[in-house]
Amino acid sequence: MKLRIFILFLFLSLLRAQADVIDSLMTHPRDSIGLTSDSLVLHFLKESGIPISDNNKVKLLKSGREKFIDLFEAIREAKHHVHLEYFNFRNDSIANALFDLLAEKVKEGVEVRAMFDAFGNWSNNKPLKKKHLKKIRERGIEIVKFDPFTFPYINHAAHRDHRKIAVIDGKVAYTGGMNIADYYINGLPKIGTWRDMHTRIEGDAVNDLQEIFLTIWNKETKQNIGGEAYFPQHAGQTDSTNIVVAIVDRTPKKNSRMLSHAYAMSIYSAQKNVHIVNPYFVPTSSIKKALNRSIDRGVDVTIMVSSASDIPFTPDAALYKLHKLMKRGATVYMYNGGFHHSKIMMVDDLFCTVGTANLNSRSLRYDYETNAFIFDKKITAELNTMFHEDIEHCTQLTPEFWKKRSPWKKFVGWFANLFTPFL
Known part of the structure; x- marks a missing residue:
């Protein structure tokens, strides 16, 4: 019995320590720390026990x-x-x-x-x-x-x-x-x-x-x-620049909050810009808090979601959330060129993530998910180029656009938002 209590105490202490790292970084201005966003996130991932390699x-x-x-x-x-x-x-x-x-x-x-x-x-x-x-x-x-x-x-x-x-x-x-x-x-x-x-x-x-x-x-x-x-040995990549990659995995009951924390830390570490494409954008509280605080610090937060979706109610719930972020200062685009199912994020033109996780409760609180965090300017620039090209096929969410939405659509968005913990 005593052993079980000790193990539980140790587990809770580790979770609390990880949360303390995030909270301390969120409460300090970036210029007082003197680290770039990629350095901050790499430090956080390393301290969290995430595997990081530099010969990819x-x-x-x-x-x-x-x-x-x-x-x-x-x-x-x-x-x-x-x-x-x-x-x-x-x-x-x-x-x-x-x-x-x-x-x-x-x-x-x-x-x-x-x-x-x-x-x-x-x-x-x-x-x-x-x-x-x-x-x-x-x-x-x-x-x-x-x-x-x-x-x-x-x-x-x-x-x-x-x-x-x-x-x-x-x-x-x-x-x-x-x-x-x-x-x-x-x-x-x-x-x-x-x-x-x-x-x-x-x-x-x-x-x-x-x-x-x-x-x-x-x-x-x-x-x-x-x-x-x-598990063969891997030699250094001689035909291209060695790239630092961190594989962030979410396994329920093992490292349930790791992917959510990695996203939140990446967003909050930003000093210049955060570009996000995600198909089911109904973020959890930790992601929403990081976005709000980054916007308040003057970071350019730009989010792209699809106008169409393969899941009912999700676009309406997403627009309800995104309207609030837009009023706070985020730039929001609705992609009209089909269904953009990509799960990508680019931060400060320095690093990016590509993976399986949606920014919703289903992915970040329940499912097995895996994202690659890629610390490379060239790869990040390639994604940003695609991002800016896709903006040409988007409609921007503006106060004028929101006013034109029917009362019914607004109600559906509000109602769907109530199910955020399950979407």
């Missing part, structure tokens, strides 16, 4: 076509293993082509492991059914559901695996906002073109993504996959 090569994949061409080519070159962890594999042409390719790799002696979320599979309109899974497994591909639904079903509602991770031979890894589905290339009839962002990473950060995959794979399958074959 990063490539941005700014469309579904780019992502799948790159991923398929990397899989074709696989010699030892292919690991895939996705919220869902849609039963469509791109997924079928992927499983055909994976089956060919199995014939070559490559180990193939794939995992998808049971809820993510159930919630898409072209799910992998038992007959599909049977055929996939008959071809030598290990594929499992994360947390399959069993009675009582409500037990499985909270913590879903929303990650998108691919690791090939422990040498190349991918993460970002894209699942395996045709609509990342062809769009959807109701919302048009589907915009999204993914990253290809080479270097020591691949080991961090591999560790995340194998931890959940071994837990779910009761296997014990690991060893040097899955």
Whole structure:
């Protein structure tokens, strides 16, 4: 009993210490600290135990076509293993082509492991059914559901695996906002073109993504996959500048607030600007507080969300929140060129994050999520260039625009906002 009390006390102390770091930095002006925003965030991540490596090569994949061409080519070159962890594999042409390719790799002696979320599979309109899974497994591909639904079903509602991770031979890894589905290339009839962002990473950060995959794979399958074959040594990147990457992972009941704190710290550390693209913008209190305080300090906070969405009520709830931020001083754009599903943020032109986390309660309080924080001016500039180009396809949220919204739309936004803790 005493041991349990001691462990609980230690756990609460660690959480309190992490919160104290954030609060102390939030209450001191940036010029009195004398550190740049990237230095502050790197220090915070290091003190929080986040794996950080400095010998990485990063490539941005700014469309579904780019992502799948790159991923398929990397899989074709696989010699030892292919690991895939996705919220869902849609039963469509791109997924079928992927499983055909994976089956060919199995014939070559490559180990193939794939995992998808049971809820993510159930919630898409072209799910992998038992007959599909049977055929996939008959071809030598290990594929499992994360947390399959069993009675009582409500037990499985909270913590879903929303990650998108691919690791090939422990040498190349991918993460970002894209699942395996045709609509990342062809769009959807109701919302048009589907915009999204993914990253290809080479270097020591691949080991961090591999560790995340194998931890959940071994837990779910009761296997014990690991060893040097899955964690090869990575030489420094000689053909490009070595890039510092921190892989920030959110695992429920283990480091539940880490990703939320990393976002909040990044926003508050900003001295010049924060640019955000996020599809379901109904931020938690810590993110909202960081945004408010940064705006009050004169930081240029610019947020882009989509006018269209694949989830009802979310755009209205987002606009309700964004209207308040706009009145406080933020610049808000509504993207009209389709559905911008990217989860990216750029700070001070110094660093950025690309990953799976939405700025809502579902991602930051419940789900398994993974973001790459990339400390590189060139990569950040590439994202900022895309951001400014996308503004040409946006409508700015202004007081005049808000006045033109119907009373009904305003009411729907207010009502949807009441469900923020669950969106």
